[in-house]
Amino acid sequence: MEPMPSEIFDFIKECVDGFGDMVMDMEMVYNTKVFPNQVSGSGFCTKVVTKAIVAEAAGENRVIIEFMVSDGEYTVPCIAHNADADYLEGSIEGEALTDFLQILTESQKKGKRVEIQGHFVNLGRKRVFLCENVEIDDGFKESQLTKEQFKKFKALCSKHNNPKNRWDAVGTTTPIALMLREDTIWAELYAQPYLKQAVLLFCLSPARKQDMIHVGIVSSHGEGKDHLVERVIQPLVPARLAGSGKMATIPGLFGAMSGDDLNTIEIGLLPKMNHERVAISEFQTWGDETFGELMNMMANGKIEMQKGALDIERATTLNLLFLGNPPNYYSEEKHDKKEMLAAFGKYTHQIISRLSLIFTQLSLNGGKAQERIRNAIISSMDGDFIGNEVENDLNYWRAFFKEYLRYVSRMTPRLRDWIGTINSTYDEMEARPQFQAAFCIRTVTDNRKYQEFANLVRAFARLQGDEKINGKHIKLAQYLFEVSLQTLTEEFPLAAMMEGVDNDLIKLFKRIQNKGSVFESLAEMRAGVKGLTNDRVDSLIRSKALTKFDNGAYFVNDSWLEEIEGGELHVD
Amino acid sequence: MSIESQAELETWKYLRATYYVRFKEGITKLSWDVRFDVLKNLHGEWIDQGDDPVGAMMEYVFDNGYFSFFCKGVKVTEEGAFTLHRLISANLGPVGIYDEWF
Numbered sequence: 001m002e003p004m005p006s007e008i009f010d011f012i013k014e015c016v017d018g019f020g021d022m023v024m025d026m027e028m029v030y031n032t033k034v035f036p037n038q039v040s041g042s043g044f045c046t047k048v049v050t051k052a053i054v055a056e057a058a059g060e061n062r063v064i065i066e067f068m069v070s071d072g073e074y075t076v077p078c079i080a081h082n083a084d085a086d087y088l089e090g091s092i093e094g095e096a097l098t099d100f101l102q103i104l105t106e107s108q109k110k111g112k113r114v115e116i117q118g119h120f121v122n123l124g125r126k127r128v129f130l131c132e133n134v135e136i137d138d139g140f141k142e143s144q145l146t147k148e149q150f151k152k153f154k155a156l157c158s159k160h161n162n163p164k165n166r167w168d169a170v171g172t173t174t175p176i177a178l179m180l181r182e183d184t185i186w187a188e189l190y191a192q193p194y195l196k197q198a199v200l201l202f203c204l205s206p207a208r209k210q211d212m213i214h215v216g217i218v219s220s221h222g223e224g225k226d227h228l229v230e231r232v233i234q235p236l237v238p239a240r241l242a243g244s245g246k247m248a249t250i251p252g253l254f255g256a257m258s259g260d261d262l263n264t265i266e267i268g269l270l271p272k273m274n275h276e277r278v279a280i281s282e283f284q285t286w287g288d289e290t291f292g293e294l295m296n297m298m299a300n301g302k303i304e305m306q307k308g309a310l311d312i313e314r315a316t317t318l319n320l321l322f323l324g325n326p327p328n329y330y331s332e333e334k335h336d337k338k339e340m341l342a343a344f345g346k347y348t349h350q351i352i353s354r355l356s357l358i359f360t361q362l363s364l365n366g367g368k369a370q371e372r373i374r375n376a377i378i379s380s381m382d383g384d385f386i387g388n389e390v391e392n393d394l395n396y397w398r399a400f401f402k403e404y405l406r407y408v409s410r411m412t413p414r415l416r417d418w419i420g421t422i423n424s425t426y427d428e429m430e431a432r433p434q435f436q437a438a439f440c441i442r443t444v445t446d447n448r449k450y451q452e453f454a455n456l457v458r459a460f461a462r463l464q465g466d467e468k469i470n471g472k473h474i475k476l477a478q479y480l481f482e483v484s485l486q487t488l489t490e491e492f493p494l495a496a497m498m499e500g501v502d503n504d505l506i507k508l509f510k511r512i513q514n515k516g517s518v519f520e521s522l523a524e525m526r527a528g529v530k531g532l533t534n535d536r537v538d539s540l541i542r543s544k545a546l547t548k549f550d551n552g553a554y555f556v557n558d559s560w561l562e563e564i565e566g567g568e569l570h571v572d
Numbered sequence: 573m574s575i576e577s578q579a580e581l582e583t584w585k586y587l588r589a590t591y592y593v594r595f596k597e598g599i600t601k602l603s604w605d606v607r608f609d610v611l612k613n614l615h616g617e618w619i620d621q622g623d624d625p626v627g628a629m630m631e632y633v634f635d636n637g638y639f640s641f642f643c644k645g646v647k648v649t650e651e652g653a654f655t656l657h658r659l660i661s662a663n664l665g666p667v668g669i670y671d672e673w674f
Contacts, residue, residue, distance in 0.1 A: 167589035420652030421583045428656055434667050471586035475669075478590075482670030 002172055004183060005160040009393075011153065012400040019144045019399060024238070030074040033120055033127060040117040042137050043071035044267045045107035058083035065097070067104050069116055069129075072272040078116065078129040088123065090130045103134050111255075111271045111314030113137040140207055140275040143407035145400075150407055154465050169472035175404065176200065176463050176476075184397040187390065188231040189224060190376045194483040197476070198357050199228065199321075201459050203237045205275050205409035206317050209301030210451065213459060216322040216344075216351075216358040225323040229279045231380070233321075236398050237405060238276045240269055244285040250293055254303050255314060265305075270297060271314035283324040288345040294320075295347060298354040299448075322355070352439060356452040357484045404465070413461040415454055418469045425478055426453050429485070433506070438488040453481055508536055509545050512556055519554045579652030587654060590669050592642050598663035599638060604630060610659050611638075614645040 029041035048067040064081040080100045082091050092100060107114045115137040121130045145153075157178070163171040170177045178184055180196050191199075198215050206212045217225060226241075233239045242248040248269075250256070255268030270278060280286075297303050301317035322344075344351045352358060384390060415422060429435055430446070439449055456477035461469050511529050519525035526532050540546040547555040575581050599607055608626045611633075612618045621628035645657030 417579075418582070418652065420579055420649065421586055421654070424583075424652075424654040428661060429668055431661070432667065471582060471589065474586065475590050478668065479670050482665070482668040485667045486670060 001182065002162075004181070005156075005173060008153075008156050008160060008173065008178070009396075011156055013396050015145065015149050015153075015403075016396050016399045019403060022141065022144070024141070025071040026069060026074040026076055027071070029069075029076050029116070029129060033076075036119050036121070038117070038119050040115060041069070041071070041076070042113055042115045043069040043074075043076075044111060044271070045104045045114055046070045046075070046265055046267060048101070048104045048108055050101065053081065053083050053087065055083075055087055058087035062087075063097070065101055065104065066128075069114065070267050072267045072269065076129050077126070078118070078131045079123065080131045080134070088130075089121065090118070090132055092132075100131075100134055103136055106136065108265065109312055111267075111274070111312070113274070138275075140205065140410075141406055143403045143410070145403040145407045150404075150465065153404070157465075167472065167475070169476050175408075175465050176460075179401055179463070183393070185232060185236055185394070185401060187394055188376060188380055189227055191224075191228070194480060195359065197480055198359070199232060200463055201357075201456065201480075202277060202319050202321050203233065203239075203405050204319070204459055204462055205237075205277075205406060206301070206319055207275065207409065209299075209317055210455060211409075211459075212298070212301060212317060212319055213356045213452075213455065214298055214320045214322070214354055216324075216355045216360075218322075218324055218326055218358070218360045220325065226281055227380075229281070229321070229323070233277075233279065235394075237402055238273070240273055240276075240278050242269060242278055242280045244282040248280070248286065248290065250290060253290070254293060254297075255305065255312075265312060268314070270303065270316040270318065273318050274315045275317055277319040277321065279321040279323060281323050283322045283344070284326075285324075286345070288347060291345055291347040291351060295350050295354065298351070322351075326360070353446070353448050356456060357480060359484055359487045408462040408465050411462050411465070411467060413458055413467055413469045413473075415458055415469060418457075418471075418474065421471070421474055422454055422457055425474055426450050429453075429478070429481065431504075432485075434485055434488075438485055453477060456481060504531075505536065505539055505543075505545075506561070508532060509540060509556075509560065512540075512546075513558065517556045517558065519556075521552050522554065525554055577650045577652070580648050580650055583648050583652040583654055587642075587646060587648070588639075591646075591656070591660070591664065592639060594664045594669045595642055595660055596638050598665070602663075610663065611641050614641045614657055614659050616644060 024042055026041040026043045029039050032039045046068045048065065050063055050065050053062040053064050058081075062081065062083040064079055064083070067078050067080075069076050069078050080090075080092055080097060081088060082093060082097050085091060103114060106112055113136070115135050116129070116131050117133040118129055118131040120127055122128075154175075157173050157175055160173040161171045161177075162173070170180070176197070179200050180186065180193060182190075186196060195217070198217075201213050202215050204211070204213065219225065229239065229241055234241075242253060251266070251268065253268050253270050255266050255271055293303075297316045298320065301315065303314050303316055305312045305314070426449075430449070439446060457469060457473050460473040460476040461467075464473070466473070508529070508531060512525060512532070515525070515528060522537065525537075537546070541548055543560075545557055545560040547557060549555065575584065599610065602610060604626055608629055611629060612620075618629075642660065645660045646654060648654045
């Protein structure tokens with residue numbers, strides 16, 4: 001690893017020193033309960049009720065809106081009213097109170113965040129938050145990195161970058177290269193480059209449903225999957241961990257009516273993390289019904305609930321990371337790689353279709369880095385990253401990249417300019433037998449997989465902070481997509497591939513097989529088998545699928561499919 | 573071969589930098605007997621030369637490299653879309669251009 005250019009690190013420190021804390025929850029509001037301090041917070045309206053005020057001091061026809069704002073951890077009772085000051089301070093006059101009610105109702109029904117400002121007051125025997133201002137907060141946080149800082153960072157990255165060649169997509173100091181380094185955000189965990197890249201993609205904030213990137217990692221226990229979330233992802237970006245089957249209930253994940261008050265719809269973990277990300281640990285312990293509920297969310301970025309009289313929609317535009325183990329009966333020798341995915345239960349195909357990237361490897365490090373992994377474990381246990389300069393530097397990098405990732409998540413590089421190359425690259429991958437086997441393609445073209453690939457291209461452009469797509473982004477996306485494919489499938493026999501045996505040829509062979517085992521002539525074989533060109537016949541003969549006799553007859557080798565699947569194909 | 577548009581040019585650059593590199597790796601792993609058949613098939617108009625056609629092709633490759641064969645097996649449209657001859661696809665990595673050392 002080349003030394004980090006001090007100019008880059010000094011610049012990052014300077015930026016981070018200027019960043020402030022951002023209000024993302026209701027904790028600060030909750031903590032000022034006993035003081036009358038002016039404070040603001042952000043959460044979801046979980047209940048709203050409008051009542052008449054009957055006290056004479058309030059004036060005639062006065063109303064009070066009672067509502068609850070919750071961030072999922074802290075719930076605060078709030079009010080807004082239009083009573084006279086003799087009854088209660090902070091009256092909101094005229095239309096403004098109607099706007100209040102509309103915003104709160106929208107928040108409750110559509111699960112939109114609201115930002116509230118005000119202070120606590122006594123109302124009778126109750127302590128309530130008197131709300132003076134309420135605004136819809138789209139939850140897609142602005143970065144604290146300014147445009148000038150971003151530009152300067154990019155310029156510094158270019159200045160120090162030393163690529164191997166002009167098509168080296170990562171280089172030495174591009175933003176991705178910096179984010180992959182072990183002295184920036186990967187100090188506490190050793191991981192393969194492809195896994196690091198997948199995690200960086202997961203750390204982007206999805207603005208719209210098309211931006212969501214769902215990643216699945218299925219590997220043996222003890223591979224450090226939870227460590228990955230705790231030591232890499234959570235210190236870098238807002239991410240919550242959903243636990244095992246019994247702990248991650250449908251009401252807990254999606255929200256449900258409160259047991260205390262049926263008019264209150266509690267916030268589930270997924271709506272709460274809108275525009276952020278959730279990691280799901282030990283997903284193999286989840287029930288089928290939980291995966292069933294997830295499917296809409298994964299595809300549409302929202303969930304809909306009908307609870308009593310309330311018809312509610314909650315935005316859940318977020319990235320999901322599935323971390324789990326293969327089924328306990330899985331054996332690498334006996335089972336197909338796809339069997340590892342049985343952990344997704346009866347919705348395996350649907351979930352796989354919605355995952356942008358899936359990695360199924362018993363060992364995530366390839367077994368080549370045992371010493372480095374053990375070093376990372378011992379360093380973590382010894383507290384090498386706590387209370388010292390290393391921790392200090394790490395915190396600077398994490399704080400900077402948190403804002404960097406927020407900044408680039410708002411960029412929308414246009415895919416249209418490269419549509420030809422993107423389409424052809426995807427078509428070439430999709431035509432491979434491994435692709436179709438891995439993703440269980442049921443239709444001619446899987447548009448969801450195509451969309452996921454195009455999204456990966458754009459996501460790499462974002463990670464690099466590039467306004468325009470270029471070939472390097474396609475290359476990175478293609479590599480990662482193919483790594484995912486590689487881990488999902490057994491190697492297709494190389495000899496067969498060299499002979500151009502592809503899925504079409506296999507289909508053609510099956511059609512010939514259905515017609516008979518011996519054909520007196522090529523013309524007889526061709527009759528009724530559309531697409532049997534000389535070229536294809538030649539490929540079938542060369543790959544030993546067909547044998548041509550001296551008298552012009554053709555013999556169909558019925559065991560050919562078994563042979564190529566077992567890698568026994570012979571090439572003359 | 574004439575390049576008609578910027579999109580076509582960009583695609584050729586992309587193919588040269590990614591697919592061709594992997595194709596060259598793949599093709600050079602084949603024995604010359606098989607490689608000869610693959611390259612001849614890709615070329616489409618190759619005429620065997622002399623008593624030792626494989627040797628003649630080896631000499632041609634030594635002088636000119638594999639790119640001309642690669643170009644014969646690739647079609648790029650003005651919009652930048654491309655198609656690969658199945659023998660190019662077959663001689664990339666097992667799942668495409670991904671390199672296991674990546």
